[in-house]
Amino acid sequence: MIPLDASAIQDPTLPWHVSVLEEVGSTSDWLKQQASDLPPNTVVFAESQTQGRGRRDNRWIAPRGKDLMLSLLFKPEAPLERWPRITTLAALAICRAIEDELPLQPRIKWPNDVYLSDHKVSGLLAETVSTRTGLMLVLGIGLNVNAREFAPGVVATSLLNELHSPALPELDRNSLAQRLLSMLHSEFQRLDADFSSAVAEVRERSWLLGRQIRALTPQGEVFGRVLDLNEEGHLILEFPNGTSHTLTSADEVRRV
Structure with missing residues (x-):
């Protein structure tokens, strides 16, 4: 297992401040608790989450050191009523990061999941948090990267499984994490001025259209x-x- 490395993930051309925690209850909960003492654009990754969660407090379970579990603290550069668009843009960013790194075709399952071969590979959850400097957004993302097995009844997959290459030991999570943060930054620029073209790209990747x-x-x-x-x-x-x-x-x- 190659551990997550903040210095390998950090891109000096991007505004994110990256850190890696060995274990945490939930990266999103950790950011919300620390929000008033952290700079905007803080990103925290965790090798292990003991209380990871998604929508409706559904648990997000991932093996230690195999996947990407991260949360971002930032203030979207748009009026508050447009902040819900972040979920759409983040899902598109996840797809683009996967497409850039691997020969895979992810699909977006509205409102907050990404699928590969009809199985969930990623989920995200956006929440607002009040800080001393005003309202901010916490965006939590889980991406199954190197997990090989999932609990019975869980309709999920991983990037490694979808490559169908048993001899491949594992994917480089640091490279994928850096690409993901780059795509998130790029997509968030479309929050206000170019959202319609982003929706067109989401439409092309929709897992639900026509169903x-x-x-x-x-x-x-x-x-x-x-x-x-x-x-x-x-x-x-x-x-x-x-x-x-x-x-x-x-x-x-x-x-x-």
Whole structure:
């Protein structure tokens, strides 16, 4: 196992301040607790998380030293009402980082997952945090890199598994982490001025477009076919009765 190395991940041309923790409950919780004492654009990686989590407090379980578990603390350069776009841009950045490093074709499962071969390879969660200098965003990302096995019933995969090369011992997590931070910085520049073209790229990578889905929303369960994405990257659904509806949020989305 090649350990994560902050100096190998850090790119001096980018604004991120990178650190690596050996073990932490949750990188996002750690950043939220320390937010007022940390500079903006702080990124923390962990070799092991004991309380990693995703949406609805679902646990994110990963073997020590195999994958990428990180969180970023930053203030998006856009009005607050546009901050939800960060999730869309981050998912696109994850895809681009994978595509640049490996011969794989990731797909985006709205609202916050990345899939390979119909299995989850990455998830993300954006949360706001109040600091002494104002409101900031904490973005947590989990990316399965070198894990070979997953718990029974978990529909997941890793980058290494998808390469179908048993002789390959492991992928370079430091190189992948540096590429990911570069792609995140690049995509975040599109938050305000160029978001429509980002949505077009997300549309090309959508895992749900044209599919029948079941979504659990705050208003209840809905069924429909995904017709398109709107200008904010939300799903446009066609219901069985022929009417359409824009899905702006969901706790759970499944293809049926």
